[in-house]
Amino acid sequence: MTTAAERKPSVGEFILRTRAVGPALALVVAVALFSLTTRTFLNADNLSLVVQQSLVVGTLALGQTLVILTNGIDLANASIAVLATLIMAKMALGGGSAPVALVFGIVVAVAIGAISGGVVTGLRLPPFIVTLGMFTIVTAAARIYASGQSYPVSDPLLGWLGNRQYLFGRIEVTYGMGLALAMFLVAWYALTKTAWGRHVYAVGNDPEAARLSGIHVRRTVLSVYVVAGLVYGVAAWQALGRVPNADPNAYQLGNLDSITAVVLGGTSLFGGRGSVLGTLVGALIVAVLRSGLTQAGIDSLYQDVATGILVIVAVAVDRFARGRQA
Amino acid sequence: MTETPVLAARGLVKRYGRVTAMDGADFELLPGEILAVVGDNGAGKSTLIKALSGAVIPDGGQILVDGEPVRFHGPLDARRHGIETVYQTLALADAQDIAANLFLGRERRRGGLLGRVFRLLDSRGMRAEAERVLDELGIGIRSMQQPVETLSGGQRQAVAVARAAAFGTRVVIMDEPTAALGVAESAKVLDLIRRIRDRGLPVVLISHNMPQVFDIADRIHVHRLGRRVAVASPRTHTMNEVVGLLTGALRMAEDGTVEEARPTVPAGTPE
Ligand SMILES: Nc1ncnc2c1ncn2[C@@H]1O[C@H](COP(=O)(O)OP(=O)(O)O)[C@@H](O)[C@H]1O
Ligand SMILES: [Mg+2]
Numbered sequence: 001m002t003t004a005a006e007r008k009p010s011v012g013e014f015i016l017r018t019r020a021v022g023p024a025l026a027l028v029v030a031v032a033l034f035s036l037t038t039r040t041f042l043n044a045d046n047l048s049l050v051v052q053q054s055l056v057v058g059t060l061a062l063g064q065t066l067v068i069l070t071n072g073i074d075l076a077n078a079s080i081a082v083l084a085t086l087i088m089a090k091m092a093l094g095g096g097s098a099p100v101a102l103v104f105g106i107v108v109a110v111a112i113g114a115i116s117g118g119v120v121t122g123l124r125l126p127p128f129i130v131t132l133g134m135f136t137i138v139t140a141a142a143r144i145y146a147s148g149q150s151y152p153v154s155d156p157l158l159g160w161l162g163n164r165q166y167l168f169g170r171i172e173v174t175y176g177m178g179l180a181l182a183m184f185l186v187a188w189y190a191l192t193k194t195a196w197g198r199h200v201y202a203v204g205n206d207p208e209a210a211r212l213s214g215i216h217v218r219r220t221v222l223s224v225y226v227v228a229g230l231v232y233g234v235a236a237w238q239a240l241g242r243v244p245n246a247d248p249n250a251y252q253l254g255n256l257d258s259i260t261a262v263v264l265g266g267t268s269l270f271g272g273r274g275s276v277l278g279t280l281v282g283a284l285i286v287a288v289l290r291s292g293l294t295q296a297g298i299d300s301l302y303q304d305v306a307t308g309i310l311v312i313v314a315v316a317v318d319r320f321a322r323g324r325q326a
Numbered sequence: 327m328t329e330t331p332v333l334a335a336r337g338l339v340k341r342y343g344r345v346t347a348m349d350g351a352d353f354e355l356l357p358g359e360i361l362a363v364v365g366d367n368g369a370g371k372s373t374l375i376k377a378l379s380g381a382v383i384p385d386g387g388q389i390l391v392d393g394e395p396v397r398f399h400g401p402l403d404a405r406r407h408g409i410e411t412v413y414q415t416l417a418l419a420d421a422q423d424i425a426a427n428l429f430l431g432r433e434r435r436r437g438g439l440l441g442r443v444f445r446l447l448d449s450r451g452m453r454a455e456a457e458r459v460l461d462e463l464g465i466g467i468r469s470m471q472q473p474v475e476t477l478s479g480g481q482r483q484a485v486a487v488a489r490a491a492a493f494g495t496r497v498v499i500m501d502e503p504t505a506a507l508g509v510a511e512s513a514k515v516l517d518l519i520r521r522i523r524d525r526g527l528p529v530v531l532i533s534h535n536m537p538q539v540f541d542i543a544d545r546i547h548v549h550r551l552g553r554r555v556a557v558a559s560p561r562t563h564t565m566n567e568v569v570g571l572l573t574g575a576l577r578m579a580e581d582g583t584v585e586e587a588r589p590t591v592p593a594g595t596p597e
Contacts, residue, residue: 194445195433198426202419212381212417214402214431272421 019266020278022317026264027285034292041295048172050287054261055176056081056242058283059235060254061261062187063113063228065279068262069191070221071204071271072127076116076134077232078254082247083142084109084236088158089151089246098157106233112138113229120225121218135255142248150247153240161241176241183234187276200224205272260307261286263314270318285310330393332357332528333378333409333497338387340373347373348384349552355497355530360523362539363532365549365572371532372414374549375499378530379411380404391496402431408496412503414532416486420475424467425449425456427474428489459492460484463518480511487515491522498522499530504538516542536565548572556584 035042060077067074084105091101112134119130153159161176191197199220202210211217240246251257265282267274286307293303335353339346347370355361365371376382378389380398389396391407398404404411418427434448435441441448453470460467465484467477474482483506490498500519504512512535519529519542533539539546540560548556548571556571556578567584570576577587 193447193449195435195447196445198422198430198433198447201422202430205419205421206417209415209417209419210430212401212411212413212415213419214400214405272419 019273020275020281023264023266023278023281023285023314027281027288030285030288030292034288034295038292038295041292044171046291046295050291051177051284052174052242053290054283054287055174055180056235056239056251057254057257057261057286058280059180059183059231059238060251060258061265061279061283062183062276063231063235064255064258065262065265065267065274065276066187066191066200066224066228066231067127068259068267068269069200069204069271069274070224071207072120072221072224073131073259073269074116074127074225074228075131075255076112076138077131077228077235077258078251079135079138079142080109080112080229080232081235081239081254082251083112083138083145084233085239085246085250086142086146086151086248088236088240089153090145092153092155092158093151098155101155102158102237105236106230109233109236110226110229113225113227113232114222116229117222117225121222146246146248148248150245150249153244153246158237158240159244161238162244163241174241176238179234180238183231184276184280187231191276196220196223201272203272257286260311263311263318266314266318268318269315273318329356331355331390332392333530334390334393335374335378336388336390338374338377338384338389340370340377340382340384346552348377348387351387351549351553353378353547353554354557355528356545358523358526358528359544360519360529360531360542361545361547362543363530363547363549364534364536364539364568369549369572370552371549372501373552375411375501375530375532376413378404379409379413379499381411381413405432405493408494410490410494410498412483412486412490412498412500414501414505416482418474418482418486421473423471423473424460424477424485425453425470427485428452428456428459428492430489432493459488463488463491464514479506480508483507483511483515487518491518494522494527496527497530498527501532502534503531504533504535512538536569539568540565548578550574558584 040046060081063077064074087108088101088105091104092098116131116134119125120127161179162174164172164174167173191200199210199215202213202215203217203220207217239250261282262279263269263282264285265278267278289307290303293306331354333355335351338348338351340348351370351374353374363371373382377384380401380403383399389398396407419430429452434452436446436448440446456470465488467481474485477485483503487500487503490500504515507515516538519531522529531543543560546558546560546568547554548558548568550572558568558571563584567576571578571584575587576584578584
């Protein structure tokens with residue numbers, strides 16, 4: 001006898017419920033399209049490069065996903081990561097210990113996340129405004145701290161994530177890829193297998209219902225900003241693994257790029273619905289589009305146009321899906 | 327003869343800006359009874375039960391559980407005293423499934439290392455329990471993994487009622503649980519309320535439906551303009567009398583008899 005709880009959902013239900021399925025299909029289609037239309041896209045080196053190019057924005061998008069799930073948004077994420085790269089690089093350059101520099105950069109990122117979260121929850125201000133302010137402040141702070149210079153990084157620990165290995169002697173895999181994958185899996189576990197994750201979704205879905213259900217709404221939201229700060233700190237380390245140079249003018253559109261990845265991954269900007277695995281796919285979609293369109297000889301401005309259209313389509317699909325459910 | 331009320335309140339006050347939602351409200355729930363709370367829209371019924379369930383912190387007055395003064399700082403405090411509430415808005419997380427909603431805010435973890443260190447939820451256990459609870463209440467929902475937003479109004483209401491019924495150990499409070507339901511579904515909820523009472527739990531039922539109230543309640547708390555104006559009994563009072571009390575056309579004398587409101591103050595005259 002099968003009981004109701006064991007009844008397997010139908011394929012249609014599964015697709016509707018698993019929001020990452022649509023984006024995954026889009027990714028497969030994009031890869032197939034570029035593989036067929038260009039001769040340079042489908043090979044191990046290029047695919048590895050595509051993944052490497054998505055690491056920093058993908059990691060920023062991971063933190064962004066957590067914030068967006070609470071019905072928030074984080075415009076400061078890339079600026080926090082840039083400040084952290086500068087702290088890491090400058091501290092290590094000044095003869096400081098690299099582990100201390102790494103940890104200190106991450107701690108500063110966590111602290112800034114905590115401040116954003118504290119202001120959002122403590123003063124009940126809209127996350128858009130709070131993180132816009134934080135973006136402005138942190139960007140300026142990074143430039144002041146850098147005094148108009150960029151700082152090369154030669155320390156092996158700070159650049160460690162750029163180390164590579166060859167799988168099957170062919171496929172180039174960096175340590176950064178391994179770390180990013182691990183972080184996405186941990187976040188997926190925390191969001192879907194723990195009470196904290198359920199609370200994050202509930203708070204984003206309907207904060208008043210969450211409160212009446214005994215969830216500490218503000219504590220949950222604050223914890224999300226702190227965890228996101230930690231993720232941005234790691235994004236800084238990823239950035240130094242990609243390019244061993246801390247530049248105050250890097251990733252200026254990183255906040256918007258991360259939102260793009262989140263939205264393309266099927267997470268709702270209205271909060272409470274979405275998944276980090278979708279975001280992983282979304283980040284890859286952006287990188288695949290960039291690479292594929294480049295190989296197809298399409299100017300990068302048109303690539304922006306294509307990405308922009310995709311974002312709007314993704315949000316429209318979300319709106320439509322919500323409209324049908326309500 | 328005088329029993330200690332399971333849940334009581336004295337002189338509760340709650341203001342929202344210039345609106346006084348509660349204006350010295352008293353309340354008493356006796357062991358094992360079904361107490362109906364009736365009153366016009368805006369009389370302050372929901373505010374009263376939110377204060378009793380910790381969702382609203384009153385500006386003044388006192389709440390007593392089994393005769394002991396308590397202070398609720400949030401819904402969790404009331405829950406810890408065994409007070410469970412079905413809010414008028416249901417307080418469900420629409421995007422989450424039935425089992426998740428039933429256990430929202432009190433999720434169960436797996437035993438051992440997985441639960442303690444890795445905080446792993448016992449999802450299967452919670453699903454099985456959710457299924458058992460809904461089954462027991464005779465609510466026919468196929469899959470515990472259905473998001474709540476895919477349910478009908480009645481089914482959603484049933485999930486919220488089931489949540490309160492499953493976890494209440496001292497008092498169950500329901501704010502208009504049948505308002506969105508058809509006749510058959512309402513009958514089910516009323517049946518459920520009786521069964522909760524028969525388990526020994528007192529129930530507070532807010533309702534607009536007078537026949538329903540007279541059918542099920544042991545006593546009737548009449549609320550008007552932010553306070554209790556009378557406690558009536560379905561055995562000794564008529565529906566017309568209760569309606570008169572809640573509109574202010576009638577008043578209850580010290581000895582419990584119902585009479586015309588003082589004719590010396592014309593209706594609508596400010597004090
Ligand atoms: N959160 C709130 N903010 C402002 N006014 C409120 C709030 N909650 C209730 N009120 C007001 O308090 C009064 C009583 O409301 P309520 O307790 O919901 O009454 P009832 O449940 O009897 O219809 C109404 O005038 C309502 O508008
Ligand atoms: Mg009400």
